[in-house]
Amino acid sequence: MISTIEVNASEKTETEDEGYQLQELNNQFANVVDLSKSYAAQNHKLQAELLVKWHSPYDTDEIEKPYVESLALLRKQLNDVTRDKILAELRIKRAEYEANINQHFIEFERDLLSRAHVEEKSHSKPKSPDVVQQYTRIISEIMQSRRDIILLHKERNLLLDELDNAIMLRIIAEIGVRSMEEEIGFLSAVWDIERQDIITSINMRISTAAQCVKLISSRVPKVMKMVVSDIKSSIQVISERFYRSTDELYKKITECSEENHVSPKAIDFRNKGAHQDSKAQSRDTDQVVYLEKRNCDLAARVEQLENELANIRKENASQTVSHDTDVEAQMLSINDLLMNISAALSQKASTTFELIIYKSLSKATLNSDIMFTVKNMKCGIDSLGDTSVEEDKQEIESNSNQQEMSSTPQVEESAVYNAKPKELSAPCIDWDVNKVCTWLRNHLTYEPPVEIFQTYDVGGRILLNLTDETLRQMGVTSNLVRKQLLTLIKSLQYGNGTLLNQNPYYDQFNGDFTPPIPMSELTESTYNNVLSCQITEKHHFALITRIKNWLGTLSVGYEIDRIEMVFNPARYRMFLGHLQLVETRLNQLAFQPLLSMEDSQQERRKVLEQLNKLCSEVTHNRQVKMCRVWHGCSRQTLQYLLSDGFATLGALDEGWYGKAMYFTSSAKYATRYSGRHGCLLLCYVLILNPFPVVASDAPHYVAPSEFRFYGRGNYKNYQCHYIPVSPLGHELMLDYRPPRTGGCDDALYDELAVFQEAAILPQFVVHLK
DSSP states (O other): OHHHHHHHHHHHHHHHHHHHHHHHHHHHHHHHHHHHHHHHHHHHHHHHHHHHHHTSSOOHHHHTHHHHHHHHHHHHTOOHHHHHHHHHHHHHHHHHHHHHHHHHHHHHHHHHHHHHHHHHHTTOOOOOHHHHHHHHHHHHHHHHHHHHHHHHHHHHHHHHHHSOHHHHHHHHHHHTOOSHHHHHHHHHHHHHHHHHHHHHHHHHHHHHHHHHHHHHHHHHHHHHHHHHHHHHHHHHHHHHHHHHHHHHHHHHHHHHHHHHOOOHHHHHHHHHHHHHOTTHHHHHHHHHHHHHHHHHHHHHHHHHHHHHHHHHHHHHTTSOHHHHHHHHHHHHHHHHHHHHHHHHHHHTOHHHHHHHHHHHHHHOOOOHHHHHHHHHHHHHHHTTSOOOTTOOHHHHTSOHHHHHHHSOOOOOHHHHHHOOOOOOSSOGGGOOHHHHHHHHHHHOSSOOOHHHHHHTTOOHHHHHTOOHHHHHHHTOOOHHHHHHHHHHHHHHHHHTTOOGGGOGGGGGOOBTTSOSSOGGGOOBOOSTTOEEEEEOTTTOHHHHHHHHHHHOOOOTTOOEEEEEEEEOHHHHHHHHHHHHHHHHHTTOGGGSOOGGGSSOHHHHHHHHHHHHHHHHTSOBSSSSEEEEEEEEEOHHHHHHHHHHOOOOOOSSOSOTTOSSEEEBSOHHHHHHHHOTTOEEEEEEEEESSEEEOOGGGSOTTSOGGGSTTTTOOOOTTOSEEEEEEEESSSTTSSOEEOOTTOSSTTOSEEEEEEOOGGGEEEEEEEEEO
């Protein structure tokens, strides 16, 4: 009886202790709830500010900047050692809790056994049913508590999977959560708040995007209709004036050719007379005198045409700049042809005249009417007599058979004046080999190499890229055929927009930075002032393979949606001009590095060696250094970068290593600034005098705002800053600085801060998804 009373007393004491502990736990849980409410209030305040900024006309990156910065600051405060310590403490508490339960179970079972043994020795009655029921009840409570512990662990793991483990563990450690019930309650409250905020943010973005789409869709058709009508009207006015002026010139040139034309019958009669009559030589001399007189008349006529041509050029100068360039090129080409015609007439040689005409045609492109008028002039001059400058008076005295063998084949009058080229309706880049052969038969004066083109299956795309060497290797042996064919190909290129290849200024630049595909393929105008086309494996397999090699391995979750080539003519000319400027400054004393005045000289030299390796990967024919780098941006920002160029706006911060435009040689590192649905812009950057940034310029124990070059321009006479970087803590954080050991051995990535926009040339855009 006494033992039963003692057991009841001990159980009462344990119950009172558990009651005190439960009260203490309730007090702690109340504190945790208050802290969670304060965190919820801060979160709602931040979301409210985000909503206010969302309705302002800023970019999406600028709107999310406070939220991203606060999240980055919270992650920055975490430490791997602290996190592991917290997890270890939780594991120890769990083990102690389970060990106490097992010990309590063992002691209670041992106590019951000892009591039963004592009763047996005292020959008393068997243990009472009350003790058995108490034993059974305590065992069931222990088993139930174990099941509850298992359920609590499962619920805790599910909640931790939904939230960021590292951040939650840090917050739990700071607010002093001691039991699993408190931790589950805190996580549930935070998750409810976060889920509600996420739903609100998503609904807000969907509604805003729908409004923007509705507004744009209502305005775009009206604006496009107005733009199309304006373009059509301007093109019609300019084309009418141009063709009216060219028709007048065509008529006047035709009149000149008719005045100098002699029929083939007269030529035959003259040849027979030269063979039979002994006075042929004197008659030929009279013919030469007559030709010289006619040449003087033609020279006066050419001068008159030149004056009229100048007046037409003045009229066309009032048109728009883009169309005025084309008209002026046509007028200059006609002017050069007229001067060459005059020179050819004075030489009285059809072969020389033919070479001069082809030389002129190789420098400029004319329409089909003017080209056929030139052929008429050639035939008229051929019919007048001499056919080669190399043949002197002895050749004139030779017989008619020798003259027929040495002369250029004559063309019938009707065939010459009535011949007109047949235009093909489809764009030349899409022609197949049959259309190419049809084009050859309609336009080539000499026998067209149709069989050769059919053997090599020459389509429109190959035709636009043919060169003199390629034609020679294909088997086109005639120099005149190759020259005329290349002239006609240039006219096709001119019609397809390849003005770049016709300017001799661009021929001096060659390398990876020049356009890798013909300009005729850049038919898209997705961005203002920019020509573009999509790079596909079907048409550009070798090029897209190189781009993917430059990309390397992207982060998990990033895939390539599509690849574009972009070309901004104005930016390209600016880049080439800056390239020539850099070449002139390479050996100037004012632009030489002065690393002897800096600290950590050995580390800085290693950094420059790494940059030189990157520059050696770019092939070109110039003396400057340039590197191939990436820039990550959103799709909204891309159109402004391509159309208007780069700018140092400082949208995210003032610039850790200088207020500049930042690039990297790692596409994986650039995706941190583009996002999953952003873009990677491949650019070429000119390097003149780079400054290597090391750990002493950006110490690990100071804030970024205390860096040596934070928010400043370029340092002294250095054109750019090159920085090898590694993450300060975990790789997911956004704090990347030069390694503490210095140099590039421990650097995972790099950054290039460029201060001059003219040194940047975008070439490819990789759209991500």
